[in-house]
Amino acid sequence: MNTKVLASLLLLPIIVLAGSMLRLSYMSNFEKVEVAVQGYDPKDFFSGYYMYLRPDWDKTDCTQFADNVCPKENFNNTYTFYIKREQSEKLTQKVNAGVVTLQFSYSPGFEPIITDLFVDGTSFMEFVNTKQ
Amino acid sequence: MRLKKKLQIWQENKLITAKSVEKILAFEQKNSLESHWLAILFCFAAFLVGLGVISLVAANWQEIPDIIKLCGALILLLVNACIITELYSRNYKIAYTACMCLFCLLIMATIGLIGQVYHLRSDFDGAMLFWSFLAFPLLFAQPGLIWGWLPIFYISGTLKIERLTELSGAYVQTLSLLGVIIAYETLVNISKIKQGNVVRALRWFSGAVLLYLMFSYDNNWSLFSKCLNDLKMYTTVIVAIIATIIYIYVLNLKNNRQTVMPLFLFSLAIFSSVQVAMLPTWCFCGVLAFYAYRHQRPRLFNAAMLLAVYSVIQYYSDCDDLISTGIQLIAGGAIMALTLWGLHKYGKKLWNEIA
Numbered sequence: 001m002n003t004k005v006l007a008s009l010l011l012l013p014i015i016v017l018a019g020s021m022l023r024l025s026y027m028s029n030f031e032k033v034e035v036a037v038q039g040y041d042p043k044d045f046f047s048g049y050y051m052y053l054r055p056d057w058d059k060t061d062c063t064q065f066a067d068n069v070c071p072k073e074n075f076n077n078t079y080t081f082y083i084k085r086e087q088s089e090k091l092t093q094k095v096n097a098g099v100v101t102l103q104f105s106y107s108p109g110f111e112p113i114i115t116d117l118f119v120d121g122t123s124f125m126e127f128v129n130t131k132q
Numbered sequence: 133m134r135l136k137k138k139l140q141i142w143q144e145n146k147l148i149t150a151k152s153v154e155k156i157l158a159f160e161q162k163n164s165l166e167s168h169w170l171a172i173l174f175c176f177a178a179f180l181v182g183l184g185v186i187s188l189v190a191a192n193w194q195e196i197p198d199i200i201k202l203c204g205a206l207i208l209l210l211v212n213a214c215i216i217t218e219l220y221s222r223n224y225k226i227a228y229t230a231c232m233c234l235f236c237l238l239i240m241a242t243i244g245l246i247g248q249v250y251h252l253r254s255d256f257d258g259a260m261l262f263w264s265f266l267a268f269p270l271l272f273a274q275p276g277l278i279w280g281w282l283p284i285f286y287i288s289g290t291l292k293i294e295r296l297t298e299l300s301g302a303y304v305q306t307l308s309l310l311g312v313i314i315a316y317e318t319l320v321n322i323s324k325i326k327q328g329n330v331v332r333a334l335r336w337f338s339g340a341v342l343l344y345l346m347f348s349y350d351n352n353w354s355l356f357s358k359c360l361n362d363l364k365m366y367t368t369v370i371v372a373i374i375a376t377i378i379y380i381y382v383l384n385l386k387n388n389r390q391t392v393m394p395l396f397l398f399s400l401a402i403f404s405s406v407q408v409a410m411l412p413t414w415c416f417c418g419v420l421a422f423y424a425y426r427h428q429r430p431r432l433f434n435a436a437m438l439l440a441v442y443s444v445i446q447y448y449s450d451c452d453d454l455i456s457t458g459i460q461l462i463a464g465g466a467i468m469a470l471t472l473w474g475l476h477k478y479g480k481k482l483w484n485e486i487a
Contacts, residue, residue: 003221009273010213013239013266021202024250082248114251
């Protein structure tokens with residue numbers, strides 16, 4: 001096999017992966033909306049390094065969307081948020097207290113992309129860095 | 133081999149005598165064996181240091197900006213692609229196939245990384261199918277990859293169909309197995325692989341299917357349970373062993389190493405991780421890799437490397453304190469490398485005894 005052919009074969013997956021990254025990065029820069037969430041399964045919140053969350057439309061402020069209507073059908077039933085194992089306990093309490101929201105980058109016609117998680121209005125990174 | 137051929141040509145052209153050829157070969161064999169040992173042990177030391185560095189990076193993973201993580205993954209892929217192209221042009225077969233496998237694993241890791249950075253929903257079978265799609269062109273560059281690619285494609289495809297159609301698992305498994313075998317046979321016919329390789333591939337494939345049966349026997353994946361007293365885990369392994377025996381007996385396949393090998397390798401890795409001690413698995417991988425290298429068996433070498441990677445993943449999934457583990461691994465690797473260097477430089481006699 002020609003070296004150039006080999007190089008092209010190797011570049012193909014890299015290009016596709018870079019393309020997916022660019023597409024997701026583009027989709028992360030839409031207008032931001034916040035959706036209230038609750039634990040997906042209260043018996044088993046955390047599995048490995050991520051937690052399952054389900055949008056809670058009753059607690060979500062629908063005025064941030066067009067026509068003041070929450071586009072439930074555009075969102076999935078559950079979402080995954082990646083965290084460190086040792087942060088799970090701290091966050092479980094907040095999820096149970098119902099003060100956690102997910103921030104999405106949202107534009108109609110595109111799949112919403114999670115951009116951050118807020119606890120009592122504080123961004124996730126700030127929340128984990130506080131000693132309380 | 134190259135030296136042997138060259139010497140033969142020189143001897144034929146009466147540049148050197150037969151006695152000189154023997155002397156040179158004996159000298160080179162002794163030296164190459166020594167350098168092989170040295171290279172393997174140094175690689176092990178470098179492996180430990182590398183693991184340590186990965187541990188330290190992993191410990192601070194959340195603090196690293198997403199853009200650096202993503203760019204880092206792409207750079208790693210590009211560097212690996214350059215190395216593969218270079219190794220191919222220099223005809224280093226073992227290193228080429230090993231780097232190709234590493235490239236496939238890096239693609240898998242990058243998919244996982246993208247999922248993590250953008251918090252995409254956890255979709256194991258979807259991710260594996262995406263990997264199958266991305267790794268497909270590489271089969272043209274390294275046909276041997278099909279033995280790893282095919283089971284992954286089969287398992288992820290089955291799981292995907294099962295979820296999409298909500299059909300009973302047994303139906304889907306049977307139908308998809310049939311589909312994959314037909315597709316596989318077609319692929320084999322198109323690529324005109326030798327008959328001997330087809331038989332070997334089918335055996336590897338059947339081994340992978342049996343492995344899948346092992347996993348799917350219990351929906352809770354109890355095979356990965358950390359509890360040694362878990363009766364289900366033993367039952368799962370016993371069922372797989374019985375299935376293997378029946379399979380060999382019914383099809384009357386003698387010397388069926390290819391079928392039993394994946395089961396054996398994975399069982400060993402799993403049992404080692406259950407007992408926490410990873411060292412036996414790593415040593416086994418090292419010996420297997422060394423044997424494969426000495427006897428120029430690239431597939432066996434890749435199997436050893438894959439087992440090593442799998443056991444490392446298991447090791448990390450059990451390990452909580454990444455910082456102290458990282459420091460220990462770096463220190464261990466550095467001490468090992470220094471000892472080897474010292475032995476090689478100053479303790480020639482002792483080193484010769486070891487090698």
